[in-house]
Amino acid sequence: MMPLLTTKGLSRHFGGLRAVDGVDFALMPGEIRAIIGPNGAGKTTFVSLLSGRIRPSSGMVVFDGADITAMPAYKRVRLGVAYTFQITSVFANLTAFDNVALPVQRTLTDGRTRGQVRSGVMAALERTGLADRAGTLAGQLSYGHQRLLEVAMGLALKPRLLILDEPTQGLADSEIDNFISLVREIARDATVLLIEHNMPVVMQLADRITVFNSGKILAEGTPEQIRANTQVQDAYLGATHG
Amino acid sequence: MRDASPAKTYALHVGVIALLFALNFVLPDYHQGLFARIMALAVFAMGYNLLFGYVGLLSLGHAMFFSAGLYGAGLAVYHLGWGVPAAFVAGVACGALLALVIGLLALRTSGVAFMIVTMMFAQVFYLLILYFAAWTGGDQGLVIQQASRVIAIGGAPFDLTDPTVRYMSALALFSIILLVTLAVVRSRFGRVLVAIRENEERTKMLGYDTLANKLAAVVASGAICAASGAAYALLFGYVGSSFASVQYSILPLLWVLLGGAATTLGPLIGTLFMYYVTDITSGFTSAYLLIVGVALILLVLFFPKGILGSIRERWLRWLP
Numbered sequence: 001m002m003p004l005l006t007t008k009g010l011s012r013h014f015g016g017l018r019a020v021d022g023v024d025f026a027l028m029p030g031e032i033r034a035i036i037g038p039n040g041a042g043k044t045t046f047v048s049l050l051s052g053r054i055r056p057s058s059g060m061v062v063f064d065g066a067d068i069t070a071m072p073a074y075k076r077v078r079l080g081v082a083y084t085f086q087i088t089s090v091f092a093n094l095t096a097f098d099n100v101a102l103p104v105q106r107t108l109t110d111g112r113t114r115g116q117v118r119s120g121v122m123a124a125l126e127r128t129g130l131a132d133r134a135g136t137l138a139g140q141l142s143y144g145h146q147r148l149l150e151v152a153m154g155l156a157l158k159p160r161l162l163i164l165d166e167p168t169q170g171l172a173d174s175e176i177d178n179f180i181s182l183v184r185e186i187a188r189d190a191t192v193l194l195i196e197h198n199m200p201v202v203m204q205l206a207d208r209i210t211v212f213n214s215g216k217i218l219a220e221g222t223p224e225q226i227r228a229n230t231q232v233q234d235a236y237l238g239a240t241h242g
Numbered sequence: 243m244r245d246a247s248p249a250k251t252y253a254l255h256v257g258v259i260a261l262l263f264a265l266n267f268v269l270p271d272y273h274q275g276l277f278a279r280i281m282a283l284a285v286f287a288m289g290y291n292l293l294f295g296y297v298g299l300l301s302l303g304h305a306m307f308f309s310a311g312l313y314g315a316g317l318a319v320y321h322l323g324w325g326v327p328a329a330f331v332a333g334v335a336c337g338a339l340l341a342l343v344i345g346l347l348a349l350r351t352s353g354v355a356f357m358i359v360t361m362m363f364a365q366v367f368y369l370l371i372l373y374f375a376a377w378t379g380g381d382q383g384l385v386i387q388q389a390s391r392v393i394a395i396g397g398a399p400f401d402l403t404d405p406t407v408r409y410m411s412a413l414a415l416f417s418i419i420l421l422v423t424l425a426v427v428r429s430r431f432g433r434v435l436v437a438i439r440e441n442e443e444r445t446k447m448l449g450y451d452t453l454a455n456k457l458a459a460v461v462a463s464g465a466i467c468a469a470s471g472a473a474y475a476l477l478f479g480y481v482g483s484s485f486a487s488v489q490y491s492i493l494p495l496l497w498v499l500l501g502g503a504a505t506t507l508g509p510l511i512g513t514l515f516m517y518y519v520t521d522i523t524s525g526f527t528s529a530y531l532l533i534v535g536v537a538l539i540l541l542v543l544f545f546p547k548g549i550l551g552s553i554r555e556r557w558l559r560w561l562p
């Protein structure tokens with residue numbers, strides 16, 4: 001099977017700092033992949049390179065067989081690469097409805113979906129449990145609901161690849177359980193790439209895990225393999241759970 | 243905003259238009275003339291509001307779009323002997339074309355740089371008008387004769403210098419632009435413009451080419467402001483360089499701030515308010531600009547979102 005996404009020698013330097021350093025990476029269609037690693041390991045920078053939010057210093061990104069390294073972010077979104085931000089960035093002064101209407105009308109304009117804006121919006125809000133908040137300004141939603149709204153916006157883009165950057169950060173335990181089932185549901189028709197610090201969430205969701213450290217891939221494998229990897233334990237797992 | 247019943251919104255806008263229509267028959271001559279002027283200039287304010295209120299781009303050079311319409315229409319009549327409709331179209335086309343060029347250049351910047359760049363382009367435009375005085379009349383301007391401002395429709399002359407015809411023509415343009423802006427801000431395009439104002443980076447990550455959308459907004463804004471300028475030249479018969487000066491770049495900003503940015507009816511209310519405050523105070527004191535200034539400061543203190551913006555915030559959440 002051909003990977004949905006690959007990178008070759010992907011690098012991004014900030015001055016002398018190699019935030020992402022020659023990463024070769026492949027993602028299979030349909031999988032749920034988790035990226036873990038200590039703070040500052042370059043995870044956010046790496047997925048930002050995939051989404052096109054920032055430009056690489058060198059290397060290449062291939063999506064569905066096409067070289068998209070030079071493609072601007074908005075065109076990648078239209079191809080089906082959706083990105084939800086680590087720092088919640090919903091449109092605070094717009095209603096939850098309008099927040100989700102933006103991605104819905106995008107897919108309608110691109111001919112990737114059919115129907116009415118309203119029904120598309122309500123479907124995405126219902127999937128994330130926010131339907132009764134449609135008329136609320138996003139800035140007035142609780143933090144957990146804003147995170148879910150962010151996911152609803154990603155969902156509404158009908159992504160083939162959904163990139164979630166620390167989506168459970170700040171969620172209550174009860175909300176996390178709902179979130180896990182939501183991601184499982186999303187993964188039925190999309191590939192999911194998830195940066196996540198919460199290890200129980202990673203262990204429950206991920207088919208495979210990629211461990212980042214100092215801008216490089218330290219290890220990659222199934223949850224069991226990663227758990228058993230002593231290098232990983234030293235660099236990361238030991239540090240946070242020791 | 244979008245949950246309000248559209249019927250209520252449209253009823254309000256049609257009601258305002260009907261009220262303005264009725265005013266033609268009750269206003270004394272002087273005020274009838276003033277209202278015609280205010281409606282024509284409210285179109286300028288609406289064009290400005292589209293860019294400033296909805297996209298959040300603060301231009302300090304919109305006098306150039308207004309005067310592109312003013313001179314585009316005025317010179318076509320004066321030098322080429324064009325009829326009123328053709329001259330109006332020429333004025334709007336000049337404004338739209340100019341806005342396209344300026345947009346392509348100025349949208350490379352944002353924030354304060356955008357303000358300065360637009361102001362500089364407008365200043366260049368102003369100086370060009372003075373430089374080509376042989377055609378533009380320089381700082382004297384040009385007067386367009388009454389005979390050139392008559393439209394012959396099937397033998398029945400339609401004289402734009404007649405007060406009622408002038409009033410109704412200004413009202414027609416105002417109504418069309420009001421309903422067009424209402425339709426735009428309720429459309430998918432309008433939603434994208436507001437999203438750009440709120441967070442441009444995020445809007446890109448939802449698949450939008452924000453530069454193309456901003457450019458479309460600049461062109462639409464420029465064309466509307468030019469329509470106002472063209473109408474002004476044809477209805478009031480005067481084309482002058484003062485309309486291209488920096489004062490006419492700041493006025494629409496004040497009108498919009500006063501009436502309420504990002505409200506469809508705010509531009510009319512702001513223009514009306516400012517015109518009457520100036521008119522009334524200049525009647526009994528020569529220090530009227532001081533009073534206008536104080537009134538502006540008080541308004542901004544107590545109604546920071548403008549008259550209609552504050553009303554929307556406090557009472558009428560559904561206002562577009």
Ligand SMILES: Nc1ncnc2c1ncn2[C@@H]1O[C@H](COP(=O)(O)OP(=O)(O)O)[C@@H](O)[C@H]1O
Pocket residue numbers: 014017019037038039040041042043044045046
């Ligand atoms: N825009 C930037 N400018 C300079 N340095 C940056 C920038 N973004 C990230 N970095 C640095 O790159 C490194 C990786 O950051 P990041 O990708 O956010 O890590 P992670 O998401 O794994 O915590 C950090 O040292 C961070 O300070």
Ligand SMILES: [Mg+2]
Pocket residue numbers: 043044045086
């Ligand atoms: Mg991060």
